[in-house]
Amino acid sequence: MPEARWPALLCGIPLAVAAMTPQAAATPQPTPEPPGGVSQPVFTAEPVRETVWVETGLDGDGDGVVDRVAADIARPAGTDARVPVIMDASPYYSCCGRGNESERKTYDEQGRPVGFPLFYDNYFIPRGYATVLVDLAGTNRSQGCVDVGGPSDVTSARAVVDWLNGRAKGFDSADGGRPVEAPWTTGDVGMIGKSYDGTIANGVAATGVEGLRTIVPIGAISSWYDYYRSDGVSFGFDPVGLARTVEEGGRPDCDAAKQDLVDGAPANGDMTPLWSERNHVPDAGNVRASVFAVHGQGDLNVKMVQFGQWWDALARGGVERRVWLSQTGHVDPFDFRREEWVRTLHRWFDHYLLGMDDGVEKEAAASVERAPDVWSDEPVWGGEQARPTTLHPRPGSTGGLGELGPEPGQGSASFTDDPGLGEYDWAARPDQPSPARALFTTGPLQRDTRIAGTGSVTVAATPGTDTAHLSAMLVDYGPATTRDYLGQGEGIRDTATESCWGESRPGDDACYTDTEATRSDVDFEIIARGWADLANHESLSEERPLRPGTPYEMTFRLATTDHVVPAGHRLALIIGGTDKEFIVAPPRPGEIGLDISGTSVTLPVVGGASPHITATTPAAPPVVRPDRAPQQPDVQLNRP
Template sequence: MGRIRWWALPCAALVLAGAAPVAVAEQVRDGRSQPVFAAEPVRETVWVETGLDGDGDGVIDRVAADIARPAGTDQPVPVIMDASPYYSCCGRGNENEFKTYDDQGRPLGFPLFYDNYFVPRGYATVLVDLAGTNRSEGCVDVGGPSDITSAKAVIDWLNGRATGFDAATGGNPVGAGWSTGDVGMIGKSYDGTIANGVAATGVEGLRTIVPIGAISSWYDYYRSDGVSFGFDPVGLAQNVEEGGRPDCHQVKQELVAGAPTNGDATPLWTERDYVPTADRVTASVFAVHGLGDLNVKTVQFGPWWDALAAKDVPRKLWLSQTGHVDPFDFRRAEWVDTLHRWFDRWLLGIDNGITEEPAASIERAPDTWADEPGWSGEQAQATTLHPREDGLGTEPAPGGTASFTDDPSLDEYDWAARPDQQSPARTLFSTAPLSGDLRLAGTGSVTVTAVPSTPTAHLSAMLVDYGPATTRDYLGQGEGIRTLQTESCWGESRPGDDACYKDTEATTTDVDFEIIARGWADLANHESLSAERPLEPGKRYAMTFRLATTDHVVPAGHQLALIIGGTDSAFIVAPRQPGQIGLDLAQTSVTLPVVGGLPAVTSARVDAAANKPPQVRPDRVPARPEVQLNRD
């Protein structure tokens, strides 16, 4: 028999410990679940079998699921789950909270506000230690079968399809009769990535996911179209395992072998790409991503969203100007309210109208948001602009070439800071000041026909909005927010589990340009990302590579520029033999995702008084990132 949904039982009663029965109608009032479960929650740990033996000890691995659920009711409740590798190594949230336990080893402190806020409203909160982390057995494999299965197994247990125990080894079987089996997964970064990966299995019982700054392809986290970002998954695995587990040596060796430093795509990366199986997703999706996120870059969001849209998965989207920041810390009150109604709709079945509200919300200026019925990036028109000797325009170049010499000591900020000056290390093509606003929303690409002077060549490309603006300071230490000393509380505080968090505010900066999309590639992978080919100096090679997903309005009067260079030292590793690269302009272009049409675009001639190249004041150059990129 399937799980009973309590909202389908209008005559049932919800019983509080030590209190009179509470009618269902009292728990749901004004279209929202109410905090009627005032008793101390039941807090327990269940160890769930994953069906895997990642550490090779001959025993099926068990993962620890720490649970907080309403006490005093015999009606089953749905689950909000955050499956994470960070509960003991690194902490969660802006204040780096860790799990804590009492003297008997029972869970006490739950990071983040989910248990404080939602358990009194009739939800259980389940925080899962991914395999190989904290109190779970097994090994971390960075988005692979072990990671995904260890979270999916808990959903299976909640639905009666897997076995749980009251101890890490041995112990007695434990069921989840208190649960409806309906699960919503949520989490930022690695946690949200696991939500994406589990949803892509199509597991029954997962009703919604809320991925925040999440990965959809681990290849795109560590590599980009054949180039390496200079770090590898084994380092992250060892970090979350708090130094690495000796019995997981074989798994680490497989990570090293499967992730070659040359940037080639391999079966290891294919296994960790959730986009191709997005057609299995049955859960609704509420995605959040920072357009300034240079850790989990926006290329993670765009293809995943496109795949969900192709299947018409119920979905909602927030795009902020921040970097790698949780919406609890950049739009707190609105976030808690929206998340509350989202979970009420998909886990409690409350018809509260949230699916009829604007589905997309985009931050256009610090703390200024624009709503639209659906994300316009889904209707963007692919529009091609062409680099020319006189700038960037709609007409292909009649001919001509450009060239640059790869200088691995420079980066994109060096290239963009002096657009009115020639540079041997990059080429820059700019429009004249735009006659109207230009909105780019979606994932673009660059096509080059390049001639290398050495057997190895790396390429970097970026779109730059030149013109004065005030933006969130997403390159600064807080990635667009500042933590204050005041606090606000969200839910019930209990001994050892505080519901109060420091407030935040937006940090802003005045700039004369903003890099709005980036992409990198190894020209040796022009035929295939799975195998590079040595380049023949002097030979022409054609290659198309992606730019990161964006949603940006270039205002009228600003200028849009395309920069193409070699090694962007802020992100990628230099080739073995950096050299000069020539571009055939007639066979080079940029494809933009344009919403609402392209305003009149003319090239900016360096020698034309009416169309001067962009100008940048030295005091209004964006700072290089102060944050450590690719930290989780």
């Protein structure tokens, strides 16, 4: 471990065991520092480690007994000071692991928790926090059944918040046992977690539960429909598969719960009550906690639309919030911006859980990675200042290759759905027509243009058969160096060194492999994507059979983005049929015609349209060098 790293991270706060400040009294208190300071590592004794089983009020497995979920606790010892809680509720503690090193929980021979994944216990317990890791119902040592984002999942975690605040029952065993209370805590809770874990934090916050002071959702879902479906199309996987994974093969007494997932998630992509129940966005008005959201713009697992719609809903409710947007894929900030992340998270929890006046709430509300390891801070996220800007396609001199600009066009275009092709096939040859897509390109932009927020595409489409799926993407054509978020590490790779973050204990190591950015030189970037089933043009809840030769109009979303298109680059809209990288083909793919006068793309442009995006000027189309085209994704979807 390079010692030179510590001063920059800790501002002089020692971490290694040998350098820890000795415990000054039998009952040390977290000592507030002057404004701008941080909590100090004064709790050096071996932490208290215990498991409490908390009643959820549900009987998911139908055995006639109220389910209990396991909350594994590590908290400061040798003190009567009450402490706040950092909580991570997860289904992955035994099946899949957490973090870049896939850490799992471990226990001693008596079943007491020993190994806590991630660094939260090592770093924060000495500073006056407890760490509580909750097994969601149906996973690891918890009773009940997994319902993938439904009431069982959310209640699993909320019940523990209630127990920490004296409103729920806890016991010292899974069955029977003695009641256990939590007099050691203030009841103030901060929930944190990546992916499924962060999704649970969103869901618990949306209940408005008292005692939850802040959440830190990382690459988290706000609507489970948008994880498995998109405006009527399916991504080809379903929640029952994830339920079996986190149950480690499936629990026989949970067959009914799994059948509910099968019945409630039809393959046709319709919105159903199951999906509505797992949509936290409409309940964002209930959120009382502050929110520190983190998301990767290259995340093709939990896509950026999950962040965008959640952020917009929180903004409408006036929730205190902050965001980091990286160029990575589905990656934790501990693995792409480690020192700054620990420093910032430390101060965030100090402020919202310990009540310290460290000024963190007055700092930049947004930090966006513009190039690998190059970050831009701003007082308000630019997506809140963007204005809708509508661009229209126009026919070009070559069939299938058109223009894109602010003035509406006339004419038509067409393509034939080829389910064997995808977005990178369509985007890689912008100077060549393709029967599988229509491509419309601006001229070289006159100045840098920032697109920040959630856009949409409107199509006037005429199907040649009675089924039609649509894909749309926004492409920045021009040379750039980006994080290689399509590669195996999704923008990072491990190095040969490690660094330590807190105090290591037997069976619970505080040291982690360091990482570094991976880079890719490209000639284009796909900056936003969207998919839809034309049969859902009237309603997402009910698809309607299409009549071949009949025109239909439909508007569907593009994923949220925050991207600066440099001056001299071109912006393109590509419309195709089945994108093999993401969506399932319709039963009868065929030719699809576009009425150009009824087709457009609406983008959130910071500063508005004029003079950022102007009419296309005649010029040669962008040319992509084969050695600089992005590789097709090497990422595994539907994973932690």
